[in-house]
Amino acid sequence: MVLIFVDHSDSEIKKSSYEVLSYGAALAEKLGTSAEALLLGAVKDDLATLGNYGVSKVHQVSNDALNNLDAQVYARAVADAVTSLNADVIVFSHNQTGKAVAPRVAARLKAGLVAGAVALPDTSNGFVVKKNVFSGKAFANVNITSAIKIISLNPNSFQVKQTGGTASVEQLNITVSEPKVKVTSVNKVKGEVPLTEAEIVVSGGRGLKGPENWKMVEDLAHELHAATACSRPVADAGWRPHHEHVGQTGIQIAPNLYIAIGISGAIQHLAGVNRSKTIVVINKDPEAPFFKAADYGIVGDAFEVVPKLTDEIKKLKG
């Protein structure tokens, strides 16, 4: 059985969970087995509707101790669920929660983990999962040799598929240990689209000259319902918050559309964004290296091009 870990925050199922559900369902079909979901804690959503993403059952462990993420507590619960449900493959999203929990589950169950998978496994000779390595500059095909196998899927690498079913929801009775990590405050940027989940990202570099010029970037992002990002020197200079810094040493993203404004396209920057499906570069220097990695480009002054782009998108949407 393929067991899919359903992640949530603020009582809502995360978008990345639908992606891993679709992935897990496709994997189960390939293996000729069933796909089931595991949810720790509680959400507002009706769990039966997860059947629409290809799972036959949803196992829920309701316990207040699961409201905050303590990786130790979560991993124990997932591992116990895997054992009691007899799962062979466990699927996580390679998001913040997956990065905290999946490795612990792997060590606990002595299960091989491929972290950052980008495709379904090839099962013709072993269980070979393609994953992102060298920060998006290459892929490795990794064989998992243990009996239980764990995959964490890179966000935005699998197409969500609605199958139109309903799932049965079952309470799973497992002991949940006492959390040792106490969350004392949560600081979420309200109203913004989270960078790692965004389908469209609008990003600015040193070419924008100063923080006061970010309004036009934000306007464009707003029109596209996009997240905003920046290059490293921009975050280092304090023009933008650290959590917007993308690249080799920042966040790695793979949106459908990445719009780079006034960014030269240094190799370390590209390492964080080169898995984006479509890249648009706006730069006044035709020799900027970013154009080599781009799908579409405008050679021009960002201060003229960006407001026009925002207007044109408004027209398209209106």
Added chain:
Amino acid sequence: MKILVCISKTPDTTSKISFKENNTKFEESGVQWIINPYDEWYALVRAIELKEKDASIQLHLISVGGADYDPVIRKALALGGDEAIRINATNNDSYFIAVQIAEVAKQGGYDLILTGKETIDYNSSSVGGMLAELLDVPYISLATKVEVNNSAATVNREIEGGEETDEVSLPVVISCQKGVAEQRIPNMRGIMAARTKPLKVIEPAAVEALTNVVSYELPAPKAGVKLVAADNVQELVRLLHEEAKVI
């Protein structure tokens, strides 16, 4: 207090990535090796800062790797730290690495174990979590701030769309990223001192890897950029809408 920092070695960020032997091995010729930036700039520098405030702290570095790791370990020791341990084994299975570090950590009685957020070559973000599980201690991943007071740590960690602040008692494993500390450059005194700091080499524990790399591939090259004139932004929007279908 005892701190252990996990140091891995990675190709320099500007390295050209290519493969040899039928795409089964990374082509190392011409590659410059560095300390994995997350391990160096954030985990190690933060540990050094803590030691600067409290000289009684013992700071050890640990690596799982062959003799080719030694120059990178000396570079790390030049930044700071009392001694280093190298477990003499080459393997990129995260579980294998975590078990090796756990064996040493269990003996050493460390209060704080710091790793980088991920290696920039293997990008797994896994060793820290596995290590914490093997030691049965809490794990705080993707930290952006680490404060330690006596027997507890206060840590900010990245969550979707923001950060949270966690409190946890020691011992704990924390994976570090940007925000935790600032990059430093080793000085001459550090470099000289590093030469005589102990670098213990020990043999690995017997453990089977749970994964192995079968082959590597490079992404398909981009078709080439389509340029649109700066006074024809409308055309870009049309292409994004009709051709790329992304808006």
